Amino acid sequence: MKPAAKYLLGLDIQELTKLVENYGQKPYRARQLYEAIYKQRIASLDELTVFPKELREKFEQEGYTVTGAKVDQRFVSRDGTIRYLIGFPDGQSVETVWMPDGDDGEAGDGTEAGEEETAPTRFRRATICVSSQVGCAVNCKFCMTALLGLKRNLAAGEIVGQITTVLNDHNVDIAKERVNIVFMGQxxxxxxxxxxIKAVRLLVQGVRIGESRMTVSTSGIVPRIADLSKEEIRPKLALSLNASNDAERTKLIPINKKWDINALVEAAKAFPLRRRENITFEYVLLEGENDSLENAKEVIDIVKSMGKPPDRVKLNLIAWNSGPEIPFHTPSDTRVHAFQNAIRAAGIPAYIRRPRGRDIYAACGQLKKIVSIQPAAV
Ligand code: SF4
Structure with missing residues (x-):
């Protein structure tokens, strides 16, 4: 009988060291394995040419393989965005989105600095939006992922595997090309x-993507904000605000009952910022719900209550991306710009995120594994 598959992607250097020692190998073999899996991003053990053939075969006989992640389907947008449906051996799948020129959400976060010197010609600054769970339990009322419910957590290797799979699909040279990671998928x-957080460490130390190029967005799980602040290696923080007062926020994001706007702001105030780092508030604009000038005034008060200088906090505005079964409307460009102007007039940097891949259900809040559109060939 074939042994159950065991995945190398997701193991850190200590775990790989233990593994090779079990095969009577010296620790330098673990370093070779680590470099091959994360830096060279090998997709199968056949590519592990620094290992003797017999050792590779022993690994294979015991069921070891690099990753179980594979591209099930690929949907290509008119704007160049690609939504990947990435499947795992247990039949579950998640979505990962490649945006070849970002979505402007990076504006003002410092990742543009120095772009001139190294900017590649085939894309200016790509962003990969990665999933952390299959589905979601938070139940934000404007989000299609919420309709899936939570199926299961992803292992660290399954999070990293989405990114290495997409990087390999585009043959990205991390040392020369500019890629941002946002933990904003399912x-x-x-x-x-x-x-x-284990995936973040592997991406930084193994795959060699700078932590300043990563942003994690939370709906407001306040205790984990404090945990993140203590991490030696961590991404930047974005907070999904999406409402200007508690009554509205509780309606849109039910966990606001547990951790309200004040709790969120206090956690953000206590979050130590690094050089050139800022905190982003994300705000999905829903027509007639949270997009009036009165709402803008309340948002200004919230942001100002942080007591941070203007270069340390910014607002990303997202005109809601529509989806079936969700009872909201997308505000007009005029309303979106009026909201942005009101925020900017108060001295707060506010950027409008460009919708990317709306036509293939790849945009923010649309990840619900919709497949009833024409997929491109895999
Ligand atoms: S917006 Fe994020 S946290 Fe909220 S339901 Fe969707 S995936 Fe979950």
Whole structure:
């Protein structure tokens, strides 16, 4: 009988060291394995050419393989965005989105600095939006992922595997090309904290993506904000505000009953910022719900209550991306710009996130594994 598959992607250097020692190998073999899996991003043990053939075969006989993640389907948008449906051996799948020119959500966060010197010609600054869970339990009322419910957490290797799969699909040279990672796909990363933070460490130390190029967004799991602040290696923080007062926020994001706006702001105030780092508030604009000038005034008060200088806090505005079964409307450009102007007039940087891949259900809040559109060939 074939042994059950065991995945190398997701193991850190200590775990790999133990593994090779079990095969009577010296620790330098673990370093070779680590470099091959994360830096070279090998997809199968056949590519592990630094290992003797017999050792590779022994690994294979015991069921070891690099990753169980594979591209099930790929949907290509008119704007160049690609939504991947990435499947795992247990039949579950998640979505991962490749945006070849970002979505402007990075504006003002410092990741543009120095772009001139190294900017590649085939994309300016790509962003990968990665999932942390299969589905989600948070139940934000404007989000299609919420309709899936929570199926399960992703292992660290399944989070990293989405990114290495997409990087390999585009043959990205991390040393030369500019890629940002946003933990904003399916799931609430802070409800799968240990796997999420392990994936971050592997991406930074193994895959070599700078932590300043990563942003994690939370719906407001306040205790984990404090945990993140203590991490030596961590992404930047974005908070899904989405409402200007508690009554509205509780309606849109039910966990606001547990951790209200004040609790969120206090946690954000206590979050130590690094050089050139800022905190982002994300705000999905829903027509007639949270997009009036009165709402803008309340948002200004919330942001100002942080007591941070203007270069340390910014607002990303997202005109809601529509989806079936969700009873909201997308505000007009005029309303979105009026909201942005009101925030900016108060001296707060506010950027409008460009919707990417709306036509293929890849945009923010649309990840619900919709497949009833024409997929491109895999
Ligand atoms: S917006 Fe994020 S946290 Fe809220 S339901 Fe959707 S995936 Fe979950």
């Amino acid at each position: 799931g609430e990363p802070f409800n799968n904290y240990d796997n999420f």
